[in-house]
Amino acid sequence: MHTEHETGPSGPTDALGTADDDGMASAATPARVRSLPSRLLAMTAMHADRLVGEGLAAEGARKWHFVVLVALTDGGPASQSTLSRRTGVYRSDMVAVLNDLAARGFVERAPDPEDRRRNVVTVTAAGRGYLHRLDEIVDRAQDELLAPLSRTERATLTGLLTRLHDHHATGAPAPDGPRST
Amino acid sequence: MHTEHETGPSGPTDALGTADDDGMASAATPARVRSLPSRLLAMTAMHADRLVGEGLAAEGARKWHFVVLVALTDGGPASQSTLSRRTGVYRSDMVAVLNDLAARGFVERAPDPEDRRRNVVTVTAAGRGYLHRLDEIVDRAQDELLAPLSRTERATLTGLLTRLHDHHATGAPAPDGPRST
DNA sequence: GGAAACCGTTCGTCGCACTAACGTTTCCGA
DNA sequence: TCGGAAACGTTAGTGCGACGAACGGTTTCC
Numbered sequence: 001m002h003t004e005h006e007t008g009p010s011g012p013t014d015a016l017g018t019a020d021d022d023g024m025a026s027a028a029t030p031a032r033v034r035s036l037p038s039r040l041l042a043m044t045a046m047h048a049d050r051l052v053g054e055g056l057a058a059e060g061a062r063k064w065h066f067v068v069l070v071a072l073t074d075g076g077p078a079s080q081s082t083l084s085r086r087t088g089v090y091r092s093d094m095v096a097v098l099n100d101l102a103a104r105g106f107v108e109r110a111p112d113p114e115d116r117r118r119n120v121v122t123v124t125a126a127g128r129g130y131l132h133r134l135d136e137i138v139d140r141a142q143d144e145l146l147a148p149l150s151r152t153e154r155a156t157l158t159g160l161l162t163r164l165h166d167h168h169a170t171g172a173p174a175p176d177g178p179r180s181t
Numbered sequence: 182m183h184t185e186h187e188t189g190p191s192g193p194t195d196a197l198g199t200a201d202d203d204g205m206a207s208a209a210t211p212a213r214v215r216s217l218p219s220r221l222l223a224m225t226a227m228h229a230d231r232l233v234g235e236g237l238a239a240e241g242a243r244k245w246h247f248v249v250l251v252a253l254t255d256g257g258p259a260s261q262s263t264l265s266r267r268t269g270v271y272r273s274d275m276v277a278v279l280n281d282l283a284a285r286g287f288v289e290r291a292p293d294p295e296d297r298r299r300n301v302v303t304v305t306a307a308g309r310g311y312l313h314r315l316d317e318i319v320d321r322a323q324d325e326l327l328a329p330l331s332r333t334e335r336a337t338l339t340g341l342l343t344r345l346h347d348h349h350a351t352g353a354p355a356p357d358g359p360r361s362t
Numbered sequence: 363g364g365a366a367a368c369c370g371t372t373c374g375t376c377g378c379a380c381t382a383a384c385g386t387t388t389c390c391g392a
Numbered sequence: 393t394c395g396g397a398a399a400c401g402t403t404a405g406t407g408c409g410a411c412g413a414a415c416g417g418t419t420t421c422c
Contacts, residue, residue, distance in 0.1 A: 029267055030255035037323050037335070038229035039248075040342040043269075045226035046410085047349040048219035053377090062377080067214055074211035081400060086210055088224075090380065095402060117387045117400040142218050148348040153341060154218070160330065160338045161221040167329040168228040227379080234408095243408090262369060271411065276371060298369040298418045 048145050055137040059130075064089055064097045065106075066138060069131040072107065072123045079118040106130050229326050236318040240311075245270055245278045246287075247319060250312040253288065253304045260299040287311050 034040075052063060064087075071086040072078065080098065084091040098121060101107040106127030112118040123131075146154045214220060233244055245268070252267040253259065261279065265272040279302060282288040287308030293299040304312075327335045 028256070029269070030251055032251060032255060035339060035343070036319070037327060037339055037342070038226075038233050038319075040339060040346055041222065041226040041229050044342050044345045044349070045219075045222040047346070048222045052219050064378090067220075070211055070214050074213060075209070079400075080402095087214075088210070090378095091401075092380075092403085093378080115388070115400085119401070138217070138219075145345070145349075146218060148344050149341065156337065157341045158216060158218055158221060160334060160341075161218070161225050162216070163329050164225045164326070165221060165228070168225070168326075230409095245409090260369075271409095272370075273372080273411075274409080296369085296419070300370070 048141075051145055052138055052141040055141045056134060059133060059137065061130075061134055062097075064093070065101060066131070066134045068094070068097055068101065069106065069123065069127060069134065072121060073128060073131060077120050077122040079112065080121060081118075083121060101127065104130075229322075232326055233319055233322040236322045237315060240314060240318065242311075242315055243278075245274070246282060247312070247315045249275075249278055249282065250287065250304065250308060250315065253302060254309060254312060258301050258303040260293065261302060262299075264302060282308065285311075 049063075056062060056066060067087045068083060068089065071083055075086055078086065080094050081091050083089070083098075084094050087094075089097065098107060098109060102109050104126075106124055108122045108124055109119045110122070112120045146157075149157065230244070237243060237247060248268045249264060249270065252264055256267055259267070261275050262272050264270070264279075265275050268275075270278065279288060279290060283290050285307075287305060289303045289305055290300045291303070293301045327338075330338065
């Protein structure tokens with residue numbers, strides 16, 4: 001790669017210094033930066049996060065609440081550290097998430113009689129109903145996010161992203177919480 | 182979309198409660214969440230940011246320093262708010278970035294004689310040399326990020342991401358700083 | 363000659379990823 | 393068997409990026 005960039009004399013330096021007609025130099029992002037894969041990823045990820053975040057906020061939830069509820073209903077009751085490994089949420093932050101969910105009656109936290117270090121977290125019926133609502137919200141956000149893409153294009157995109165993610169997820173040690181999926 | 186999920190009676194609830202052999206329920210992330218485009222985007226974007234961030238940190242830079250330097254060399258000298266529009270960096274945060282760059286002699290900030298509200302920011306020769314080093318670092322990071330993809334796959338990925346980004350960038354009002362590219 | 367808009371700047375907020383440490387409990391090997 | 397290592401839940405705190413509010417100085421528009 002290494003996109004050579006001109007430092008030569010032909011720079012468009014007339015944009016300032018002459019108080020030209022319209023006022024200020026171009027506000028366009030340089031193509032060099034605009035096409036950087038890392039930047040494209042960051043920007044679109046931000047849009048995506050904003051979409052789902054705004055949707056979930058309408059139900060008083062954050063994406064962590066959603067992810068944890070999914071992990072619980074799909075994987076069954078589990079301890080907090082297991083949930084942390086399943087979701088990628090740090091076990092430090094898992095505490096607050098479960099506090100929220102428990103305070104609203106969506107999960108229940110009980111000491112594990114088999115291993116008194118652990119808490120067993122279980123989804124309640126209300127939690128399942130809540131997740132159902134969040135599910136629809138998230139799905140709508142995905143649709144809105146991928147709106148300009150056809151079905152097959154969406155598939156190739158998720159395929160490529162999955163390959164990138166899997167590639168960089170393997171190899172890293174997982175001493176604590178994250179690097180899960 | 183709306184991936185229907187089972188809330189039925191056949192849940193794998195045997196994972197806990199019987200102190201089973203291996204100890205704890207599965208730690209695998211549910212496929213439902215793992216394949217969510219928004220989540221894929223977020224995770225891979227994090228990997229990408231970490232890659233370029235670690236690289237740039239070796240030169241004592243952050244991605245903003247790089248982006249601003251690119252915007253300056255490719256777009257010519259500009260005011261801070263113009264830079265903010267070009268780069269997507271909030272004008273609040275632009276102050277600190279320019280402070281850093283100016284303190285290291287990579288840019289120069291001078292009051293604009295034509296409009297004394299503005300500062301004219303200019304790259305120095307040292308700044309161009311610095312950008313050249315950062316360029317190589319960033320390009321290496323892109324290569325590392327896209328390692329598992331072929332050339333054509335990389336092109337389709339950036340193409341799809343560009344379409345998504347452009348689609349969501351248009352229409353949103355730009356009252357303050359961002360939403361630039 | 364104001365009012366409105368713009369510019370640079372400071373300060374504060376929120377969410378997320380992450381680290382460090384601590385008390386409790388369980389496991390394991392000498 | 394007993395003592396240390398490890399896992400668990402929890403608290404507190406850090407760093408960063410995105411963003412909002414407000415303010416003094418300046419320019420533009422009516």
